[in-house]
Amino acid sequence: MNLTQFAKERYAEAAVRARPAGNRIRQRWTEFLVEGMIQLSGVSTIVIVALIFLFLLREGLPTFLDIPLRQLFGGRWYPIEGLYGLWPLIVGSLIVTVGAVVIAVPRGLTTAIYLGEIAPPWQREILKPLIEVLAGIPSIVLGFLGWVALAPIVQSLGAPTGLTALTGSLILAYMALPTIISISEDALYAVPKEYRDGALAIGATQWQTIWRVVLPAARSGLAMAIMLGIGRAIGETMAVMMVTGNAAFVPELGLDMPLSPVRTMTATIAAEMGEVAQGSQHYSVLFGIGIVLFVITFAINMLAGRLVGVTVRRKGGSV
Amino acid sequence: MTRQHTQKIAVALITASAVLVVIPIIAVIAYIVVQGAGAISWEFLTARPRNGMTEGGIMPAILGTLILTLGTSIVCIPLALGAAIYLAEYAKDNRLTRWVRLAIVNLAGIPSIVYGLFGLGAFVLFMQFGTSILAGSLTLGIMTLPVVISTAEEAILSVPQEFRLVSQSLGATRWQTIRHQVLPHALPGIITGVILGLSRAAGETAPILFTVAAFYLPTLPSSISDQTMALPYHLYVIATQVPGMPLSVQYGTALVLLLLVLSLTLVATIIRTRMRRRRDW
Amino acid sequence: MNIPPKLEVQNVYFTYADGTEALRNVSLKIDPFQIFVLFGPARAGKTTLLRLFNRLSDLIEGATVQGSVLFNGRDVFARGTDVIDLRRRIGMVFAVPTPLPGTIRENLTYGLRMAGIRNRDELESRIERSLTQAALWDEVKDRLDRPASALSGGQKQRLCIARSLALEPEVLILDNPTSGLDPLSTAMVEESLHELKQRYTIIMVPHSVQQAARVATRAAFMLDGEIIEVGDGDQIFGQPQVKRTEDYVTGRFG
Secondary structure (H helix, E strand, O other), X not given: OOHHHHHHHHHHHHHHHHOOOOOHHHHHHHHHXXXXXXXXXXXXXXXXXXXXXXXXXXXXXXXXXXXXXXXXXXXXXXXXXXXXXXXXXXXXXXXXXHHHHHHHHHHHXXXXXXXXXXXXXXXXXXXXXXXXXXXXXXXXXXXXXHXXXXXXXXXXXXXXXXXXXXXXXXXXXXXXXXXXXXXXXXXXXXXXXXXXXXXXXXXXXXXXXXXXXXXXXXXXXXXXXXXXXXXXXXXXXXXXXXXXXXXOOOOOOOOOHHHOOEOOHHHHHHHHHHHOOOOOHHHHHHHHHHHHHHHHHHHHHHHHHHHHOOOOOOOOOOO | OOHHHHHHHHHHHHHHHHHHHHHHHHXXXXXXHHHHHOOOOHHHHHOOEEOOOOEEOOHHHHHHHHHHHHHHHHHHHHXXXXXXXXXXXXXXXXXXXXXXXXXXXXXXXXXXXXXXXXXXXXXXXXXXXXXXXXXXXXHXXXXXXXXXXXXXXXXXXXXXXXXXXXXXXXXXXXXXXXXXXXXHHHHHHHHHHHHHHHXXXXXXXXXXXXOOEOOOOOOOOOOOOOOEOOHHHHHHHHHHOOOOOOHHHHHHHHHHHHHHHXXXXXXXXXXXXXXXXXXXX | OOOOOOEEEEEEEEEOOOOOEEEEEEEEEEOOOOEEEEEOOOOOOHHHHHHHHXXXXXXXXXXXXXXXXXXXXXXXXXXXXXXXXXXXXXXEEOOOOOOOOOEHHHHHHHHHHHOOOOOHHHHHHHHHHHHHHOOOHHHHOOOOOOEHHHOOHHHHHHHHHHHHHOOOOOEEEEEOOOOOOOHHHHHHXXXXXXXXXXXXXXXXXXXXXHHHHHHOOEEEEEEOOEEEEEEEHHHHOOOOOOHHHHHHHXXXXX
């Protein structure tokens, strides 16, 4: 290297070292603080779930400590006489949820299939917003409609007041539909195009392709959709409270069962909490029901998560 | 039956089913509009109720819902945004991250009445905030977290990786990259998610039952430790517990709530489509 | 007089999180004020090696690095290294021209603004200087406030070069900068490189062996994560010492 180049280099290096350090020190502090807050926000979610469970326990634990389990899961819910059998409430939730799922799952799946595989784009443009609209309707509004409009119809079917498990299932079905539809849609969308193309190439009709290729491939996603729909149905409060009749006893088995009034766990909490004294046994039991609900939905979510696993999609290019 | 026959029948059934799903949605909304429109008037929207709620307006309930929505956003947005940024940009592929995601999935699944119980136990009683706008906003805010976190995270992840790479190669720190390259371009998606979450919170009844809602208050709330009326709760009470309440008033209240929630959803959708069209990459 | 190399790689091993070795015992010396070309077939580890210099390799989760990478004599992987400052001194241009969303001016001043430089005159003078060095000044000087996305491919890439130069780095790394460009733009970029090497140290991964031969002062041939041969530009392409180099240079594989 000749002398001029060497001089140039020395000069260049000197110029660089004379460059101000920039804002590195202040930057380091801001960076540290901000990153700290962000990490805290992330971890706070775990803390919040734990807190919710803890507070439920705090107020509800006496239920499981004081009341013998046999009575707790016994068949009579009669708080006035100190009888806190949860069984009728659990059965109530079960009947209404099962009914809602039976109504909603076939409808939801077929609508998802329609949207994903059959509908032309212009119809999709109309339908998807409509389903989002359904998802947005507050549960109280649907419950209200069930109360004033649907119940009289059910009444004409033979139920004395029209406030029955069937009414509840119908309303719940419509509330769970958007969840089922959108997650099923995602599951169907995730099936690679090659599967469909392959089937069509060997001469299968569209329906055969859907039935034999696409649906089986989307199996786990569809199962998750159903599970989450169930979770949505079990957790609903106001709508069922308004239309199921609030009779806290186990209906008789038989063809009449859907037309009996029932009471769900969620409705019990909402209806009776306003009238209990804080710290009383009734109060603890209501929190105890809350614990049961928490555990049930927790289990459903764990199951659903296990089915598919959590996927993180990074769009755009890669490093 | 030939395959072609099966095909046609299947498609017909599926289409019919989808139509049967859609028609009631439209019918429901139309029915409420028709039945409730008659009750809507300027007075209905701006006056206080009179005569045992059977006359006058529902302004305090509308105001209460708006106040609670504001409170919800204050509680929810900073926390949700932080968690979303954490998940999208900082979280490594380890156990802690998996637990965070699990926590969020579970928060999403907790029934709204259980949130109400939590609000009662934690904010009304333990923190001694009493039934108040503060307690109600905290409860609703926490309930809205999972929805906003999910949509915000998705919006952040949809910003192409190249921008982060270029930004860091030019000497920007990670936070600078997030603040100048990622967040501005994820903003439409984030805003959409926030508005959707808020619209859901506005319509919720169960969480506010024991934490803030009151049916009749002589005065409007003046501080965050006051109770307030709210539309969803108001509708519930006048529909089920007030004898002699005119049906038109009930439908009118339902309509107002419906319009409030749906217009928020509409705004969110509009923002999403307009911003998507203006993308610069 | 002994002038230390600008950049030096000493026995570097780079392993991905899943165990694949991208770099095996790589050692190199790069002197200042020249164009050092790193060439070889795809997946040879060239990009991985480039990203070690400015520690963009940090962004690859779970990867491990052994060995030293010296910049001005100091190991960039040493504890306490200011990575942000390092990246301002070693600029990088990527294969696909990636202007940031925004105007041309915003693109050029991005790195400067992040560094805290806000003085309007300072920014303007740097804009002009860097655009001139990248041979783009005349074409865009009247539309600095227009979106950068409206530029042609070749212009975008020269913008990316100017963007890095605005920080007045010591080293400029270019990873396949002309891969998507038409011949005229390619020629313009190569031409500007000849000018730039008088002020900066340039490391480049070329688009083809021919391009490498055109611009290289010194070159290294890489294959499967290893350095096969290093030599002067006019020698390694005309009379390679190692057979594998010769095979690649003459097109027997690629």
